[in-house]
Structures are given as structure tokens and as C-alpha cells.
Amino acid sequence: MMKDEGRLVIWPAYLDKDRTRAEGRIISKKSAVSKPEFDEIFKAASSLGFSPIPETDKSYPRSWWEKSGRIMINNTEAKNDSVRKIAAEIKKIRGN
Numbered sequence: 001m002m003k004d005e006g007r008l009v010i011w012p013a014y015l016d017k018d019r020t021r022a023e024g025r026i027i028s029k030k031s032a033v034s035k036p037e038f039d040e041i042f043k044a045a046s047s048l049g050f051s052p053i054p055e056t057d058k059s060y061p062r063s064w065w066e067k068s069g070r071i072m073i074n075n076t077e078a079k080n081d082s083v084r085k086i087a088a089e090i091k092k093i094r095g096n
Helices: 038-047 079-094
Strands: 007-010 053-055 070-074
Touching: 007 079, 038 070, 038 079
Parallel strands: none
Antiparallel strands: 007 070, 053 070
């Protein structure tokens, strides 16, 4: 597959409070959510206007045996900022 210019890849591991940084979490535990679901991430990215593209058949390279899927979003800001916003939106959706 060709690289999508202007898009960021968001893996569920980036937002998962239960993972360590070595396992793929890229935001603080305080900002992260526990066990983020693929659909939650997609809904949060949609409501934030990131124009997400779901890819459910993909596996995160650090846990290649799990088909976690990934979401491609518009690259409008730094990846950490986008992931933090998505996690905050998931918390709002969950009512946390």
C-alpha cells in the first residue's frame, strides 16, 4: 500500500491506559483510556472532524498477533495532540 500523505495512523495501543510506553502507548496514563475499542476511536475521531478511514484488518506491529485495526485521520496537528483529543472525546462518550 502506498503511503497516505497528509494522514496519521492511530492504533488503539496509542490510547490504551493498560499498556506501557514500550508496548505502544504514546500519551500519559492520565490522558489515556482503559481498553479503547476500535468503534469508540472511530466515533471520537469522526466527532472531532478528523475524517477517519477505518482499516479493521491491520495489526499493530508490536502485537502483530492481535487484529486491533487502525484508523487513518487527517494530519492537522501533532500526533500526540490528536491522540490526546481522541482520548478525551472517548472519555466524554463513556461519561468518565
